[in-house]
Amino acid sequence: MDSFDSVDAETILGGRSDWIDVDLALRLAEHPLEGVETEFPHWVGAVDSPEAFDRPSDRHPVFYGCYDWHSAVHSHWCLVRLLRLFDDHPDESRIREGIDERLTAENVERELERFEDDPTFEKPYGWAWLLRLAAELYLWDDPVADEWRTTLRPLESRIVDLVESEFLTDERPFRVGTHENTAFALAGVVDYALVTGDGDLAAAAGERARAFYLEDSDYPVEYEPLGWDFLSPALAEADLMRRVLDRREFADWFDGFLPDVRAEPYDAVLDPVAVEPDSDEGVEYHLIGLNLSRAWCLAGVADALADHRDAEALERSAERHARRGxxxxxxxxxxxxxxxxxxxxxxxxxxxxxxxxAESRA
Structure with missing residues (x-):
């Protein structure tokens, strides 16, 4: 990725795909494409006896790869997004064939069975990614996207029901840097609802966000990362609130939340995390993900703040996080x-x- 260093900051942070060449498009698809078809190694959870063990592909015939269910889901999201954004992607045939093979009505029915047995399975992180996948299919104007979403819809509908009954009813948020993070999942729900035109769900998710976070102030960002985080609790929260508050409200809220990101202790969020992964400590890769997720949060918050005094510092930080990540x-x-x-x-x-x-950026 040495060539990435020559890309200017405005392009990197612009969030558009028109500058991405064929080589990078291939690189972005390489590991997700391999991963969704890789059953082992896999995290299968607790196994009570040899008789109780089912292969991941038996339990989850659509999302069995990528070590765990949520990673398989967001790898499918990644591949579908690449097909939507890049006409004639070099791996288009293989991506389509693989998803066609996995995404069948029978296989989706098997996926649904897990949620009948355990309604909180993959709450809330996997749920958010499943809704992002459904939204991506909704956005893609292609006959195959319509077919795939129709096939996926029973699972999509089940997840929406669970979000409404088991997530938006939570009494308190989880302010962690891993899968249980409430703000990241709420952002996914808001985005899905806006893309699909579900105004009631968007309103309910926005109401929950306000109830959880509107009174937050002086966030102790200097404590981050809290461990092997791949999300910043502070920035995931700000990234959510820019979706549910208008620009003036958000600027006022941000001033209380992180009063001055250029000064201690709030400037702790501006520096990328240094990490040299060790193959024996694979969880350290979470910190690379943290730099990537911080980058998109910082860039989005800077966009929302526009002429705010902290916008330039946030943009510069987003660039540093993006390049390292x-x-x-x-x-x-x-x-x-x-x-x-x-x-x-x-x-x-x-x-x-x-x-x-855009509908979320009042």
Whole structure:
């Protein structure tokens, strides 16, 4: 990714795909394409006995790859997004054939069974990514997208029902940097609702966001990262609130939340996390994901703040996070390879629809 260093900051942070060449488009698809078809290694959860073990492909015949269910889901999102954004993607045939083979009505029915047995399976992170996948299919004007979404719709509908009954009814948010993070998932719900025109769901998610976060102030950002984070609790929250508050409200809220990102202790959020992954400690790849997710949050918040005094500092920080994150994202170590490309695609194409849609930027 040495050539990435020559791309200017405005292009990197612009979130458009028109500058991405064939080589980078191939690189972005390489690991997701391999991962969705890779059943092992896999995290299968608790196994009570040999008789209780089912192969991942038996339990989850659509989303069995990429080590875990949520990574398989967002890798499918990544591949569908690449097909939508890049006409004649070099891997188009293989991507279409693979999804056609996995995404059948029978297989979706098997996926649904898991949610009958365990309604909280993959709450809320996997749910947010499933809704992003459905929204991406909604955005893509192609007959195959219509077919795939029709096939996926029973699972999509089930997840929407669970979001309404099991997530938007939560009494308190989880302010963590991993899968349980409430703000990141709420942002996914808001985006899905706006893309699909579900005004009631958008309103309910926005109301929950306000109830959870509107009174937050002086966020202790200096404590981040809290561990092996791949999300910033502070920035994920700000990235959510820019979706549900108008620009003036958001600027006022941000002034109380992080009063001055250029001064201590709030400037702690501006520096990318230094990480040198160790193959024996694969969880360190979370910190590469953290730099990528921080980059898209910082860039989005800077956009929302426009002429705010902190906007320039946030933009410069977003660039530093993006360069460090993308430079390290394309590892061949499966501990990172099974998921990091999706985060890179999210960052590099964040203004290509589906992510903080224009309707959410009042």
């Amino acid at each position: 993308v430079r390290q994202a394309f590892t061949d170590d499966y501990a990172g390879a099974h998921w990091l490309s999706s985060f890179a695609v999210y960052l590099l194409t964040r203004d290509e629809g589906g992510i903080a849609p």
